Amino acid sequence: TQLLEQSPQFLSIQEGENLTVYCNSSSVFSSLQWYRQEPGEGPVLLVTVVTGGEVKKLKRLTFQFGDARKDSSLHITAAQPGDTGLYLCAGRYNEKLTFGTGTRLTIIP
Amino acid sequence: EPEVTQTPSHQVTQMGQEVILRCVPISNHLYFYWYRQILGQKVEFLVSFYNNEISEKSEIFDDQFSVERPDGSNFTLKIRSTKLEDSAMYFCASLPGLYTDTQYFGPGTRLTVL
Numbered sequence: 001t002q003l004l005e006q007s008p009q010f011l012s013i014q015e016g017e018n019l020t021v022y023c024n025s026s027s028v029f030s031s032l033q034w035y036r037q038e039p040g041e042g043p044v045l046l047v048t049v050v051t052g053g054e055v056k057k058l059k060r061l062t063f064q065f066g067d068a069r070k071d072s073s074l075h076i077t078a079a080q081p082g083d084t085g086l087y088l089c090a091g092r093y094n095e096k097l098t099f100g101t102g103t104r105l106t107i108i109p
Numbered sequence: 110e111p112e113v114t115q116t117p118s119h120q121v122t123q124m125g126q127e128v129i130l131r132c133v134p135i136s137n138h139l140y141f142y143w144y145r146q147i148l149g150q151k152v153e154f155l156v157s158f159y160n161n162e163i164s165e166k167s168e169i170f171d172d173q174f175s176v177e178r179p180d181g182s183n184f185t186l187k188i189r190s191t192k193l194e195d196s197a198m199y200f201c202a203s204l205p206g207l208y209t210d211t212q213y214f215g216p217g218t219r220l221t222v223l
Contacts, residue, residue, distance in 0.1 A: 031210045042113075042200045042214035043152065050210070088152065092210055095140065095165050099152040 002027040004100035012106040021103045024071045029091030111135045113215035130186045132201030140204035145197040
């Protein structure tokens with residue numbers, strides 16, 4: 001059974017600060033995805049990383065896949081109130097997506 | 110932009126009753142999934158479906174659950190005899206093919222079992 005642990009579980013920071021969210025597992029995944037989920041809605045895909053060591057940037061968001069394809073990080077630069085939400089990582093193994101425990105991010109104006 | 114749709118948005122049922130949750134995946138997608146999310150917990154994989162049969166299922170997906178694609182359009186999840194612990198958000202997702210990792214999620218159905 002693949003497990004993905006995210007840390008921190010909750011994060012509250014001031015607007016303009018930088019932050020990093022971590023997603024760790026003892027399992028190897030063929031790819032890892034980051035989602036954002038709003039209350040009462042389904043997860044919305046932000047990015048997929050496939051290659052070990054891969055780095056992808058989406059405006060102020062930087063995603064990295066660990067060299068061993070077991071972990072990933074999401075770094076947000078100069079956080080804005082609009083970044084507030086629940087961030088989920090999910091690892092793909094065969095057809096199945098295993099979701100992480102989630103990080104609830106609050107950006108204080 | 111095409112999207113996955115789910116109905117109903119909220120279903121309330123009595124314990125022991127059967128429920129059918131409906132999903133319309135994006136047309137021309139080939140792989141279909143159900144996930145659930147109990148309130149305050151993580152999203153959990155239930156089942157994947159391809160070529161009119163289950164390709165993978167989790168331990169959660171026991172004999173009380175079944176899936177069907179009755180008409181080539183709808184993708185349904187049936188829970189035969191609901192239990193209190195089945196209360197959760199149920200998300201449907203579809204994938205165009207295994208060449209991509211992007212699963213498109215629907216908005217979910219909130220199931221409340223009383």
